[in-house]
Each structure stands twice: as structure tokens, then as C-alpha cells.
Amino acid sequence: MNNLIRTEWLKIRKYNAFWWIMGVTALAYPGINYIFYLGYQSLTHSESQAGKFATMLLGNPFTFPEVWHTVAYCSSIFVFIPSVVIIMFISNEFAYKTQRQNIIDGWSRNQFMSSKLIDVLITSVIITLLFVLVSFIWGASNFPVGKTEIFGQFYYVGLFALQTFAQLSLAFLVAYLVKKSFLSLGIFLFYFIILEPLLVFIFRNKVDDIGAFLPLEISDRIIPVPGFSRHISPEGYQRSLSEIQPHIFYTIALTALIWIICYRVNSKRNL
Amino acid sequence: MSTVLTLQNISKYYGRFRALNGVSFEVPEQSIFGILGPNGSGKTTLLSVVLDVMKANGGNYLWFGQPGSGAQRKKIGSLLETPNFYHYMSAIDNLKVTQSISGRGNASDIDIALKKVGLFDRRFSSFRSYSLGMKQRLAIGATLLGDPGVLVFDEPTNGLDPVGIAEIRELIIELRKSGHTVIMASHLLDEVEKVCTHVAILKTGNLLSVGDVEELMIADDVVELSASDLGRLAEILGKYNAQIIIKRDENNIHITLPRGSAQLEQINKYCFENGVVLNHLQLKKKKLEARFFELTNN
Numbered sequence: 329m330n331n332l333i334r335t336e337w338l339k340i341r342k343y344n345a346f347w348w349i350m351g352v353t354a355l356a357y358p359g360i361n362y363i364f365y366l367g368y369q370s371l372t373h374s375e376s377q378a379g380k381f382a383t384m385l386l387g388n389p390f391t392f393p394e395v396w397h398t399v400a401y402c403s404s405i406f407v408f409i410p411s412v413v414i415i416m417f418i419s420n421e422f423a424y425k426t427q428r429q430n431i432i433d434g435w436s437r438n439q440f441m442s443s444k445l446i447d448v449l450i451t452s453v454i455i456t457l458l459f460v461l462v463s464f465i466w467g468a469s470n471f472p473v474g475k476t477e478i479f480g481q482f483y484y485v486g487l488f489a490l491q492t493f494a495q496l497s498l499a500f501l502v503a504y505l506v507k508k509s510f511l512s513l514g515i516f517l518f519y520f521i522i523l524e525p526l527l528v529f530i531f532r533n534k535v536d537d538i539g540a541f542l543p544l545e546i547s548d549r550i551i552p553v554p555g556f557s558r559h560i561s562p563e564g565y566q567r568s569l570s571e572i573q574p575h576i577f578y579t580i581a582l583t584a585l586i587w588i589i590c591y592r593v594n595s596k597r598n599l
Numbered sequence: 600m601s602t603v604l605t606l607q608n609i610s611k612y613y614g615r616f617r618a619l620n621g622v623s624f625e626v627p628e629q630s631i632f633g634i635l636g637p638n639g640s641g642k643t644t645l646l647s648v649v650l651d652v653m654k655a656n657g658g659n660y661l662w663f664g665q666p667g668s669g670a671q672r673k674k675i676g677s678l679l680e681t682p683n684f685y686h687y688m689s690a691i692d693n694l695k696v697t698q699s700i701s702g703r704g705n706a707s708d709i710d711i712a713l714k715k716v717g718l719f720d721r722r723f724s725s726f727r728s729y730s731l732g733m734k735q736r737l738a739i740g741a742t743l744l745g746d747p748g749v750l751v752f753d754e755p756t757n758g759l760d761p762v763g764i765a766e767i768r769e770l771i772i773e774l775r776k777s778g779h780t781v782i783m784a785s786h787l788l789d790e791v792e793k794v795c796t797h798v799a800i801l802k803t804g805n806l807l808s809v810g811d812v813e814e815l816m817i818a819d820d821v822v823e824l825s826a827s828d829l830g831r832l833a834e835i836l837g838k839y840n841a842q843i844i845i846k847r848d849e850n851n852i853h854i855t856l857p858r859g860s861a862q863l864e865q866i867n868k869y870c871f872e873n874g875v876v877l878n879h880l881q882l883k884k885k886k887l888e889a890r891f892f893e894l895t896n897n
Contacts, residue, residue, distance in 0.1 A: 331699065331700075331702075334699055335696060335699040335700055338692065338695050338696050338699055339685060339688075339696060342685075342687060342688050342689075342692055343687060344687065420685070424683060424684065424685055424686055425681065425683040426683050426684065426685055428652045428679070428683060429679075429683035429684070429697075430700055431650070431651055431652060431669075431672075432650045432651075432652060432672060432677045432679055432683075433672065433673070433677075433697055433700040433701045433741075434669045434670070434672045434673030434700050434701045434702070435669055435700055436668070436669040437651070439669065596654060598647075598652070598653045598654065599652045599653070
């Protein structure tokens with residue numbers, strides 16, 4: 329295991345694209361949350377009746393403990409940014425034929441796949457740490473006097489980590505099967521941004537909400553819309569909360585299946 | 600002498616196309632083993648199978664008497680088809696990856712390998728900035744890392760200039776002298792003839808011949824003769840032996856006789872007794888190239 333981590337670190341540390349994308353992600357996560365925060369402020373800081381109503385309805389989703397949930401939800405929209413890195417990691421191995429050289433030099437095929445699993449895990453951990461940092465700074469800067477429940481919804485860190493890992497694993501699967509970087513990126517981004525949201529929307533009120541079982545939506549539902557939505561649609565909010573538990577199970581099952589497919593294909597494929 | 604690699608009835612198909620058809624042979628330790636064949640004969644496929652880059656459809660192979668595994672491959676320095684490195688990384692960083700995976704050598708061995716292939720001064724340049732020949736040199740350097748006892752080279756002189764080709768030839772001869780085993784696929788017959796101790800010849804996935812290079816090349820005796828009257832010489836040689844094959848060029852006559860039947864003293868005496876005084880008489884080995892063309896019917 330140490331050898332795999334060490335070797336992947338040797339590959340990553342000189343890969344400029346990785347650090348650039350991480351830099352973009354480091355800007356994008358606080359950026360998207362700041363946009364939501366500005367929207368919240370413009371709604372609630374008005375002296376009008378509408379402003380007072382909005383404050384009453386929304387509360388403060390950017391303070392502890394709700395901030396963990398709010399930032400997780402906002403940040404999860406941008407998981408496609410680190411997915412670019414994951415797709416490049418595996419596509420590069422095909423483009424440079426280094427996956428075959430890694431085997432020739434002495435890794436087993438399973439060790440090669442484990443090294444890629446480590447890449448996805450490392451990226452997921454970095455993204456999660458970034459999320460924790462953004463959430464904490466945001467929560468601390470909106471900390472209401474007398475309130476101490478800082479870690480009340482800290483479990484969203486675990487849910488965010490699981491969702492990130494699951495969705496990056498899906499990006500990896502696409503790149504592993506397609507092999508070509510730009511084609512993989514095109515397919516994944518089209519599916520992530522356009523096709524699946526469209527299908528989920530179409531299926532929402534039809535065919536027993538079957539869109540809930542589409543690959544990304546399975547893990548999307550482990551982080552529901554933030555708590556203020558309970559004031560808008562109490563039933564909808566309750567339903568979304570009740571979906572978290574089964575969707576954690578579905579997410580773990582799907583992610584395990586993705587990696588089983590990758591390991592199996594890799595053990596039989598001509599490299 | 601023990602066996603480094605044993606192939607047992609290896610077959611490989613690409614759809615209906617049979618790339619390897621029940622190939623079996625053994626590579627003895629401390630040999631320089633050439634795998635020869637025209638384009639598409641299955642040389643690279645064969646090496647890909649024994650390096651686990653491709654899965655055979657039938658048969659099996661043993662490295663050092665054991666089924667092939669990552670642990671076995673770590674003991675082998677291999678260059679398969681093309682230099683495969685991370686383009687954004689320098690030569691030294693790429694060799695660090697090779698060292699980390701294979702466990703062969705250490706930081707100072709990386710410098711030694713780079714010096715050996717003449718890339719030490721460019722060790723911090725990125726791989727993408729290298730010429731084709733430099734990339735090939737780096738790939739050879741990676742195989743030498745940690746001085747493995749067995750090396751596998753697939754067309755090692757690809758992309759090299761004449762100086763580079765001569766250097767690789769010297770390197771392989773040096774490896775042979777120091778007791779290494781080298782398995783080398785090539786279509787450069789002259790190179791193989793100069794350095795190899797053993798050879799296997801493949802054609803369209805079938806093994807045509809395998810064995811000691813010397814034995815393979817002297818399947819027949821070839822004698823080169825010359826005299827002031829080449830016409831008369833050719834005439835009398837035609838009556839010397841029923842199995843003789845005579846070829847004539849501008850200055851010499853080459854006769855081919857069944858292996859072991861060319862007695863130079865006897866030939867000299869026969870010519871003299873028939874009124875021809877020879878000014879040149881030499882037993883020659885058949886060139887590997889000629890033998891190769893005979894076997895592959897090209």
C-alpha cells in the first residue's frame with residue numbers, strides 16, 4: 329500500500345494540471361457559497377416586509393450547525409471540476425502507455441487499479457478537507473452569540489466525502505472504459521450537467537421517480553436541499569430526509585460495483 | 600545451465616486472426632536470445648504475453664521456473680515496443696517511478712543508468728522535450744536500472760542513429776560478457792547475428808526454427824573460391840559433387856555443399872588436378888540473413 333501511495337505521489341506532484349484544477353476548485357467552492365450567501369443577504373437584509381418574511385422563512389443557513397449542510401449542498405454542484413483531474417489521471421496512463429509500463433515494471437494488474445483507487449481517494453479527501461475549511465470559515469464568520477452547536481450537523485462531512493468519492497468514481501469508470509481524455513470529459517460533463525438532470529426532471533413525477541436511481545442522482549440524494557426548504561415544502565423536505573439512509577446504501581453499493589467492474593475489466597484487458 | 604524463460608504452447612488470437620500459434624521454446628540463462636521474424640510475425644505479441652501486457656488464449660509460460668507474476672517481472676528490465684514514460688516528468692523523475700514500482704536500484708543507480716545511456720546532462724529535461732532517439736535511450740536506461748540479471752528488448756535500436764545503434768550493440772555484448780540474459784526481438788538481422796547466441800524465428804505466429812545461432816547459420820557449408828579463369832573453375836566444379844549448388848559473382852564463385860561435406864584440401868587438390876590454380880579458397884558461414892530468408896520463404 330505504501331509503495332502504491334509513494335508511486336502515485338511521484339506521478340501527481342509534478343503534474344501541473346492537478347495543482348491547477350485543485351486551485352480552481354479551491355476558488356470555486358468558496359466562490360459558489362459566496363454567491364449563495366450574497367443572494368441570501370440581498371433577500372434578508374431588506375427592511376421591507378418581504379425581507380423580514382425571507383429572514384423568518386430561511387433562518388440563517390450559513391451559521392452553525394446548518395452551515396455544514398448548506399455548504400455541502402452548494403459545493404456538491406461543483407464536483408465536475410475535480411472530475412476533470414480524475415479523468416486526466418487515467419486517460420494519461422492510456423495516452424502515454426504508462427499503465428502497460430507499470431505492469432511491465434512489476435505491478436500486478438490489481439495493484440495498478442488500486443493505485444488509481446488511491447488517486448480517487450486522495451482527491452476526494454482533498455476536496456472534503458476544502459469543504460470542511462470553507463464550511464468552518466463561513467460558519468465562524470456568521471457565528472451567533474450564545475449558540476454552541478458547532479458540530480450539530482457535522483455528519484454532512486461524511487456524506488459529502490461519500491458523495492464526492494462516488495461521483496469521482498463514476499467519472500473514473502467513464503474514463504477507464506473510453507480511454508480518450510477529451511471524449512471521456514465530453515461524455516461525463518454532458519451526462520453530469522445536462523442529460524441526468526433532464527432525465528431526473530422528466531422522471532420526477534412519472535414512473536415512480538425512477539430518476540432517483542440514475543448513477544449521479546443516487547448519491548445526489550444523500551445531501552438534500554438545505555433545511556430552509558422545510559418552510560417551503562414540509563412534506564418534500566421530510567421525504568428528502570427519509571431518502572438519505574437508503575441512498576447511502578445505494579451509493580455504497582453502486583460505488584463498490586463501479587470498482588468491481590474496473591478491477592474485473594483490468595484483469596482481463598489487453599493493455 | 601538453467602532456464603530463464605519457458606514458453607509452453609502459447610497461442611494468441613485477435614478475433615479470428617491467429618497471432619501466435621502454439622509457440623514453445625526455452626531461453627537458457629546467460630544467453631543473448633534473439634526473436635526474429637518479419638513484420639506481423641508475432642514477436643511483440645509474444646513478449647507482451649510473457650510480460651502480462653496481453654493475455655494468451657492458450658498455453659503458459661514460466662519465468663525462472665515459476666508462473667509469471669509481478670514479483671518475477673521486477674527482476675527483469677523490459678523495453679516493450681515504445682518508450683512509455685510520463686511526458687510531463689523529467690528523465691530522473693520517470694526513473695524514480697520505475698524504481699518505486701520495480702524496487703530495482705536506488706537514487707545513485709538512477710544516475711548510473713542515465714550516465715550509461717548518455718542522458719545524465721539532460722536528466723532534468725521533461726520527457727516530451729526529448730528526441731525519438733533520446734526517448735529510446737531513456738527506455739534502455741530504465742531497463743538497466745538496478746542492474747537486473749535479465750533484460751527484454753523489443754527492437755532496442757528503434758529511432759537510434761548509427762552511433763546509438765553501435766552503442767547498443769556494445770552494451771548487449773557487454774551484458775553478455777557480464778553474465779546477463781538478454782531476450783531481444785528484432786528485424787535487424789545483422790544486429791542479431793552480431794550479438795545473439797541463440798535465435799528463434801517466427802513467421803505469421805508459427806515458430807519456424809529455434810536454437811544456437813552458429814548451428815542455425817551453418818545448416819550448409821558455403822565455400823568461396825576464385826581463380827584467374829572463373830568460367831573454367833565453374834565448369835569443373837559442376838562435376839565435383841552431385842549435390843553442389845554453384846553461384847557466381849564478378850570475382851568469386853560460391854559453392855554450397857551439404858553440412859560437413861566441404862573439405863577444402865580436397866577441393867583445392869581437385870581443382871589443381873583439373874588444371875585450375877586457385878587464388879582464393881575460404882569456408883564461409885551462411886549469413887543469418889540468407890538463412891532467415893530461406894526459412895521464411897521471402
